[in-house]
Structure formats: structure tokens, C-alpha cells
Amino acid sequence: MLGRVLGGISTSLFFATFECWMVAEHRRCGFGEELLRYMFGLMFSVQYLAAIGAGLVAQAAASVVPLTRLSASSSWHYGGYTAPFDISLACLLLAIPAIQMSWTENYGNNKAGAAGTGIAASLRAGARAMGSSWQVPILGLAVATFEGSMYCFVFNWTPALDAGGGLPPPHGLIFSSFMMACMCGSSFFGMLDSSYRPVKVLLPVILTAAAALGLTALSLARGSTSNGAVFAGFLIFEACVGAYFPCVGTVKSEVVPEEARAGVYNVYRVPLNAFVIFLLLTDISPATQFGACCCLLSVAAGAVWLLGRVEQTR
Template sequence: MSNAKVPRGFHEFQFRYLIVWCLAITADWLQGPYVYELYASYGWSKVDIAKLFVAGFGSSMLTGTFIGSVADAWGRKSCAILYCILYALACVTKHFNLYWILMLGRLLGGAATSLLFSTFECWMVGEHKRCGFPDELLRYMFGLMFFVQYLAAIGAGLLAQFAASSLPLTHLGASTWYGGPTTPFDVSLAFLLIAIPTISFLWQENYGDPGEGGCDGVVQIASSFKAGCQSLSSDWRVPLLGLVVAAFESSMYVFVFNWTPALDSASIAPPHGLIFSGFMMACMCGSSLFSLLDASVQPIKVLWPVCLAAAIALACVATSLWTGASEEWVFGGFLAFEACVGAYFPCVSTVKSQIVPEETRAGVYNVYRVPLNLCVVLLLLADLELQTSFTVCTCCSSSQRSRLR
């Protein structure tokens, strides 16, 4: 991107958004490698762990039906701060080996992730449009946003590995523990506490509908939710894109639950943080490839080959598990799938920014997460074998190809 084409104030806008996004997403990535490992270390069975994951996705599904409307109506900056508070509380619960407290943590975390994957992006798009920056810079911004995300994720994986191995898991008393796989959650808590004042100082508030900023709270939410539903019915592309999001991303979240047991080895404990960093490096490569595409290439045309490649990668994983191939083959398939995920997110985000109306953006984005989380909950409750899970993931990734053609 040539500096001659960059409008005044764009670099400041980049800094204000990306520094906050980096803190917020790093806090999330720090937890990823050790969620399953922590529950397993506490002695919970795979079925019990699956129920905890279901609680998180179910919470995200239920809150997703209205929390985006809250963000549109009450302000996206305020909801970004709320994300930090909810996720910080979720981190604290990880120190207690009591199932109901761990369940509470998953419920808080599910609500927080609904905010993370809608509110922050909506603030960026809304601020971009408010400042009058050209649309071609929005595509560039999405590519940069996800590049920073995956770069932060690589660092988060390494930091989580270091933190988890710095202290052994130690019983403090009663049901309280510290060290081991709880430590990455403490580091995540620190990032969230730093993010709160950073958001307060760097961001200004924006809303889904500029005319609703001072209305009564309940009226705001009801109006925003109604407008979001109208957006789904007024343009056939909006719900169709939601089906694509649900199909692809449900396979991704089932992968999140299953990659740890899929790579477990009887001979050596896998370095979860390093493996996670490897996944994120693959994601960053995919994101970079999307950024290098010529601006004349329509993002909607890129989605189809990305989804096809992801389906092939998951098919290779499923085949390796069915045939009893070594963990190296499974890991290779995972890396290929993560590269597709890296290309998918900036691509689909650009498409969403073009199709979804600005005034109902956060509400529609969270409605998209309802069928997504429903798919994930049903798949986890089915308690499928690893081979079957990845076979189903392959079908999910490939099912939207006909919709994209």
C-alpha cells in the first residue's frame, strides 16, 4: 500500500485499533492451548470436559442472540470493556477444581467470546466508515488485523508454554490450585486488565444507529434486534452468508476441542503451547496469502477454494485416524487446515463488511453465531469418536461450496 494513497488520520486509526485488538485477542489465545489440558489435569473425564465445552458454546449461542444488539445500542466501546471484565472473571475460576465453578467460568467465557468476535470488528468497521476512509483500505485493514492476530497467537502459544512449564500444578488448599496449566490463564488475566484502560483512553464510542445513542436502554436493544432480523429477511445474501459461517466455523470449533486428544501420545507428553504456535504460524501464512492477492480479486471468489482446501485437509486427518497413521500425518493435516482458517477469516470478514448493513452489524454478526454454536453443541453432545468427529468436520467444511459457487 503506497503512502500516497493513505488518507490523513488512517495510521492513527490503525494504531488505536490494533493495539487494543492485540491485547484482547492475545488474552484469548493464551487460554487456547491449555483449556482441555487444565480440565484433564484436574481429573475430569472426556465426557465431563465435553459438557464444559458445551456450556461455553451454549452460553455464546444464547447470549449471541441479543448481545450484538446491546453493542449496537449501548455502544461497542462499552461492550469491549465488558468483554475484558467477563473474561477476567472466567480466568479466576480456573484455579478452582470444583465442577460448578469451572462451569461458571465456561458460561462467562462463552458470553465474552460472543463480544470478542463481533464487537471489536464492528467498532473498527464503524470507525472506518465514520472517518470516511475508502473501502479498499478496509480490505487492507482486515488483512492486517488477522496478520496481527496470528502473530500475537504465535507469541501467546510460546508464552503459554513457558508459563505452564515454569511452575508445577500445586494444591494450595481445599479445591484451589496454582501453577501448571493454570498459569497461562493468569497471564491472560494480566492482558485483560491492561486492555481495559487502553480501550478507555484510545477508543471513542460508536453505535449501530447514530440516532439511538441516548434512547432508553430496553428500547435501544429491542429496536436494534428488530433491525437485525429485518436485515436477515431483506437481503438473501445476509442469511446465506450466515450459513457459510456456521458450516465452516463449526468444523473449526470441533477441531479446537479434538486436537489435543488427537495428538496425545503414549510415549511423550505433547508440548501444547508449541503445537498451538505451529497452528498459528500456519494461520498467519494463510492470512498473508490473502493479503497478497490482487485487489481486483473479489473475496467471495476466494472463499470457495479456501473451503475446498479445508475440507481436503480435514479428510486427510480423518483418513489418518481411521487407518491408525502416525501423529505426524495428523499434525500435517492440522497445519494445512489452519492455513485455510488463516485465509478464511480476512476473506469472510471483508465479505461481511460489504453485505451486512452498518446500523445492525453487531446484531447480525452475533445472530450468525447462533447456528454456529448450535452445530458445535450438538456435535459435542453426540460424544463421537475422534475419527467420526473429523469426518463430520470434513462434511461441514465442504457443505457450503455449492452456496458459494
């Protein structure tokens, strides 16, 4: 339980701190706004490349030594599926000095007010920003519904693929395949011409993701014993996820005020987590959950369409 609490904190930091820091640092250095979308595409491509390697290493580590008790009376284990977690600890220990030595604290445009900031102040600034422009909450709805469906996918792809029967699938290799699809999606966004507005790219990406999970839900509901169609749907969805993050990161950099960026990003995560908790606590089948995710993605598509309309009227 303590691990999951700390994991929730670290996940919130992961999806807010890195992005906020990069946007602020990019503007502090005086780089052009068009370069930012390229940097987002490059950042996520490298991230997914690292994840591909991590998946391969995890699969190899889990296969070397079977899950074994330290002693007959011990509840501690080593090997098996605990090995990737042990290796991840080493990665975190390497990341700490790397960030400490290479990052400078970035307060955005208001360093003078940085001393008075904190969790409460950040959330208040985020709440004020949500009420200052219709674009901010509309974007928040799109972020919450898309990423909520993504987290439900994270919890359900394993039982969905296991439902086909037979030998257990190689989860590490499958994860690496997902990350390769994500890298293809993020690379696709990075290669797009700057004339394509990110908010216009985001709509077909979300609609494609909705179609992929919708077809996956239908395949599972029909009781298909073949995992091929389900796996193909998952790969398409992951490619959409790969294109989504650099795309929505660019949109957020344009819509969310600099001084309230961290607070707004964390406010966005409140309904996101609520969606995920609700779907997980209902104890419904993966097919039904993927169908619900398809509905959430349809809401996200509607929010992005509305965001594009608001942008056109400005």
C-alpha cells in the first residue's frame, strides 16, 4: 500500500514536472514556439525507446530465475516477476544524481513569487486558471478522459490477452511492442509540417484510439479465442497514445498560463483518477471496460473539437 501511495505521488510528478520544466526552460532560452513541438516529439520518442529496452530487460530478468522464497519461513521473494522491480530501483538511483546535477530550478516567469509557492498555492493558481478561460477546462476534460482510458487500458491489457488461453504471453516483449508503437506515433507527430495545428491533429488521433478500443471490446465480447485482433487493436491504440502526448503537450503549452502550469496539470489529474477508480471498482469484464474507454475517448474527441472551434473564433 505504501508503494502505491508513493507511486501515485511519483506518477503525478512524472506527468507534470518534466513537461512544465521543459516548457519553461524552452522559453527561458528564447527558442521558437515551433521548435517546442519538435522537442516534445523527440522527448517522447527517446522515452519510448528507453521503455522498449526496459521491457526487453524486464522479460529477460523475469525469465532467468524463477520466483523463489528467501527461506522456507520467509515471505520475501526474489527472481521471477520481482526481478524487474529490483532493476527499476537501480534506474531510479541513477536518475537522482543525473537530475540533481543537470537540472536548474525553473520558476517560469515569476521567480520572485516562487518562495511563496507550495502545494496549496499551486492548486489555488490552477483553480483560478481553470476559471479564467474556457479553453483550460475544455482541454482538461479531453486530458482527463483520454488519459483515464489509457490507465484503464494499462490495467486490462494483461487479462485481455490472457483470456485467449494457452501459454502465458511474454508480457515483457508485448510491452516492448507497445512502446515501439508509441515511438512510431510520437515520431509521426514530430515529422508533421508546422502548418498542421496540434489541436487539429489531436482530433483524428483520439477518434482512431476510440475506434481501436471499440473494436477490441467487440472482439472480446464475442468470445474470440484468437488474440491477434485484440493485439492489433492494442498496437493501434498505443500508436495513438504515442502521438497524443507530444501533441497535447504542445496544446497545453499554448493554452495553460505559465504561472499556473503545474497547478493546472495536477488539477487535470483529479477527474482522471476518479474515472480510473470508478471503472476498476465496478468489477466488470475487460470487454465492458474497453467499451467504457471507447465512450470516454468519444467525450475527449468532442472536447477537442470544441477546443478547435474556440480557437477558430479567437
